Amino acid sequence: MERHTVDDLGAVLGLAAVGEALTARATVDEQGYVTGWSAGAEHLLGYAPTQILGRPAVSLLAEEPAASDLPPFRDLPRWHGTLVLRHRDGRRVEVKVLAHHRTSYAGVRDWFLVSALSGAPPRPDDDALTQRGFLDSPCCATSVHDTALRFRRSNRSSRGALGLSDDDLRGLRMTEALDDPVSGEVERLMRLALETGEPQYLENHARAPGETREHAWSVHLYRLEDDDGRVLGVASTGHDMTEQYWARKRLQLIAGAGRRIGSTLDVTRTAQELADVAVPDLADFMSVDLLVSLDEGGTSDDVEAGAAVGERESPSEASAAGRRSLALRRIAHQSVYEGSPEAVVVPGEVDDYPEGSPPVESLRSGRAVLYRVTEPAIADWVAQDPLRTSRIRDFGFHSAMTVPLSARGTTLGVAVFARHRHPDPFQQDDLVLAEELSARAAVCIDNALRYTRERGTAVTLQRSLLPQGLPEQAAVEVASRYLPAGARAGVGGDWFDVIPLSGARVALVVGDVVGHGIHASATMGRLRTAVRTLADIDLPPDELLTHLDDLVARLATEAEGAERAPGDGETTGDVGATCLYAVYDPVTRRCTLARAGHPLPVVVSPDGTVDLLDLPAGPPLGLGGLPFEALETELPEGSLLVLYTNGLVESRGAAIDDGVDRLRRALAAPAASLDTLCDKVLGAVLPQRPTDDVALLVARTRALDADHVASWDVTPDPSAVAEARKNALCQLEIWGLNDAAFVTELVVSELVTNAIRHAEPPVQLRLIHDRSLICEVSDASSTAPHMRRARTFDEGGRGLLLVAQLTQRWGTRPTPVGKTIWTEQTIEPAEP
Structure with missing residues (x-):
């Protein structure tokens, strides 16, 4: 066991202080053996270091304390108490001991015991020492006041803070010595401490006289009493805590x-x-x-x-x-x-x-x-x-x-x-x-x-992909609105479109792409282009959505592949969309609609009744494998068909039904125009900061007058071609369209001849006088004709080419029982 005296290690432990012999010190290891012994300990008990080092510390006890009086030392950081020790000459010595449980300089755990020799009795100059410690404190501004709250004595810090000497302060109250509103609060708490005996505390901010910087003070106020309990006054102690504050x-x-x-x-x-x-x-x-x-x-x-x-x-x-x-x-x-x-x-x-x-x-x-x-x-x-x-x-x-x-x-x-x-x-x-x-x-x-x-890039892309102007057509009067989402959500993929179709019909489209940002806008542009392409071949709404569903599924597959591919580019995220596609025919006033996961459209009848159109529910685009169903309904002339995206009626913290109810109430109110109605709807339904894009499309239906439509059943015989031409020319004369007679006669002759030769009955010819002159020939065959360039000695193949050259547009659309071949000619307004 290593033995040493405590004095030998004084320099290491920082204990070699003045008056070393006035303190008895010893160290005891965890096993209870004495490992250190100072000169003060030798003076106290008479043992030299060589006589005590390595001995059990318990051998120094004159009497062992009761076990009930001793705490579990192993868990204590410090212990203090009185021990009765045996002096070397045999007498009993009662000693006050302070023991520290520590890790020594050598890195081992032990106990460090200290005791002031003779209990360090009070000295005559202690009162003077205490007084100087109070008066010269550099960091604690302390002053004492009598029961009238008047200054009696202050220390150096307090005098410095107030800028006055004791002679100047004595007899003044705080409110008289310091011209600051905080002094009144200090006096109030002084009186409270004086009356109740409860210490008071406050933090205040005051500027000392002659200083430009305001100081923060932590002030304690407490009552002063003598040994007999007589109230002498009150003291205030303030700590400058400006830096901490x-x-x-x-x-x-x-x-x-x-x-x-x-x-x-x-x-x-x-x-x-x-x-x-x-x-x-x-x-x-x-x-x-x-x-x-x-x-x-x-x-x-x-x-x-x-x-x-x-x-x-x-x-x-x-x-x-x-x-x-x-x-x-x-x-x-x-x-x-x-x-x-x-x-x-x-x-x-x-x-x-x-x-x-x-x-x-x-x-x-x-x-x-x-x-x-x-x-x-x-x-x-x-x-x-x-x-x-x-x-x-x-x-x-x-x-x-x-x-x-x-x-x-x-x-x-x-x-x-x-x-x-x-x-x-x-x-x-x-x-x-x-x-x-x-x-x-x-x-x-x-x-x-x-x-x-x-x-800005996404908004520019989004707006460039939306219709820059709605096309002219006679089937419906339309108004629209598009609002990008609020700042946090970002631009989304909502879109709408109005697409003129053959036969004076019109397609109305509203869609919503999943997600926000440039990718959503780009996907929206691809879907809008696809819808216009599919609409151009006159697919029914349910079939069009089926093709669109396949396209979205392919886009989703491409996006997944892009995410798996290595690279630093941004991922496209999930690809999905909802869509509602409607086709309105002003001749029959019939509207056919189908939806893919989209909110239900609203119909406002001419008498003001507002109803949700109960379309069959279709899955969102991109899921695949599930059919879409179409609904055909009649819309009286003057009806409003309202299509919108879910951003209009859905908001955080509100049910979608509440948004739909607000929409219905807004649509029930009369409006001077469709544009005014759109603004009223947005103002009444949307929150101040929409969290999603909003697309709104409102269409008022029109009906084509029966006088502008003429139709004839054609006998499936070649001789009926002349009768069809005659009927068409007579109708053009009634409409005042004699300038179109030559082209119309050629078109009717070609289309009716092809239907009789290559199609199946029944065959029907129909002329529609709208913004253009439309000629339609319908039959029961689903086989569509194809235009081709005839070779020099071919007897056929020139008819459709001639029709395409003489008219502005032509095409074929399927019908429930066959097909319809149609052409459009631009016509000059009839002279009165």
């Missing part, structure tokens, strides 16, 4: 900034949130300026004097000194005064900052800088600007900080913090805080700028 305020400000800055993806609002956080807790005025180059979606990574993006020469400077300026746009500012009267630039305005000005220097160096207004950097700058000079003079600006705003290696702009009402100038800690706030805001501003650029 401001550190706490800075932490609170940073925590608040984390909650408040970046609540949206709006650049202006984010900048304003930074200004709102900084004023008034940090600055009296604060501004945020961004580089003008960011207006065009660019960035500025190289802000160098004379070469910065956004720099330009002002005419006056170019002619006078040839100095360049940096163009910055004011995004936001805030002031302790309403309306920010200190500002020389209004939000949205561009100002030129000359080379050498603090904002430009901060941007060029990339460092935050602290200035006094009297420094040459500011004095030279404002000397060129009379308005800034007057603002500094009128409001009394005395210090400022400029902090560059940068994120992800991109320079965005500069934040300027200034003080004029707050008497304390900015300190280095304030600059660190301003940098922290600006760094947080810069990341949020950069996010907002990136989002704004991406969203």
Whole structure:
């Protein structure tokens, strides 16, 4: 076992102090053996170190304490009590012992025992020592007051805080010695402590006489009594906690900034949130300026004097000194005064900052800088600007900080913090805080700028893929609205379309692609193109949705493959969509509709009745394997057919049924026009900030007058061709369309001849006088004709080619019992 005296290790343990012999010290290991022994211990018990080291410590006890009086030492960090020990000469010695359970310098656990020799009795000069300790305390401002709350005595710190000596203070009350509203609250709590005997506590902020900086104080107030319980007065003890107070305020400000800055993806609002956080807790005025180059979606990574993006020469400077300026746009500012009267630039305005000005220097160096207004950097700058000079003079600006705003290696702009009402100038800690706030805001501003650029691209793509103008047609009167989602959701894939069809019919389409962003917009464009292509071949609504479902399924498969493929590009995400497709015929006033996972359309009858059209439910596009069903219904002339996407009626925190009810109520109210009705619907149904895209399409049905339609059954005999031509020419004469007689006669002759020769009865000829002249021949065969170029000696093959050359459009559409071949001719309005 290693043996040593405690005195030998004094230097190592830091115990070699003055008066070493006045303290008895020993160490005992965990097994209870004495491992250290000091000169003071030898003086106390008479044992030399060589006589006691290595012996059990219990051998020193004159009597063992009762087991019930001893705690479990192994778990204690410290123990103190009285032990009765045996002196070497045999007498009993009662000793007060303080034992520390510690890890020694050698890294082992042991007990360190100390005892003041003879109990260290009070000394005559203790009272004087205590008094000087009170009077000379450098960090605790203490004063004592009599029962009338008047000063009796103060220590040096208290006198320094009040700026008065004891002779000046004695007999005064706190409210008389300190002209500050906080003194009244201190006196109130003094009286409360004096009357109740309960200590009182408060934190206050006061400025000592002759000081410009306000201090934060932690004040304790307590009653003073003598040994007999007689009340002598009250004492106040104050700790200057200014640094801790401001550190706490800075932490609170940073925590608040984390909650408040970046609540949206709006650049202006984010900048304003930074200004709102900084004023008034940090600055009296604060501004945020961004580089003008960011207006065009660019960035500025190289802000160098004379070469910065956004720099330009002002005419006056170019002619006078040839100095360049940096163009910055004011995004936001805030002031302790309403309306920010200190500002020389209004939000949205561009100002030129000359080379050498603090904002430009901060941007060029990339460092935050602290200035006094009297420094040459500011004095030279404002000397060129009379308005800034007057603002500094009128409001009394005395210090400022400029902090560059940068994120992800991109320079965005500069934040300027200034003080004029707050008497304390900015300190280095304030600059660190301003940098922290600006760094947080810069990341949020950069996010907002990136989002704004991406969203602008997506909106532009979305709008370019939507109809730029609704086509002219006579079947329905239409009005539409498209609203992109709010900032957080991003642009989606909602779309609508109006597609003229053969036979004066029209197709109405509304769809919604899953997701948001550019990928959703691009998918929407592909689906809209596919719908128009499928509509061009006159597929029925249920068949069209079936083909569209196959397309979406293929797009989803392509997207999955793109996600699995290696690369750094963004993933396309899930591909899916809903769609509603309707075809309205103004001749029969019949409407055929089918839907794929889409909300039900609304029909408003001419008498104002509003009903949901109960279409068969179809699965969303892309699931595959499930059929779509169509519904055919008659719509009286003047009916409203309302198609929309779910963004109109669905919102967070509200049931879709509530949105549908609001929609029905809005549609029931009369409106001067369809455009007015669309606006009323959006205002009544949508929340202030929609979370999803909204597409709305309202169509008022028209009916084609019976006088504008003529039809004849054709006998399946070649001789019936002449009769068909005759009937057509007579009808054209009735309509006043004699100029179209020649082409119509050729078309009727060709189409009726082909139907009789190659198709199956019954055969029907129909002429429709709408915006164009439509000629239709229907038969019971599902075989569609194909146009081909006839060779020199072919006897056939020239008919359809001739028809296509003479008419504007032609085509074939399937019918429930066969097909219809149709042509359209542009006609001049009939002369009165």
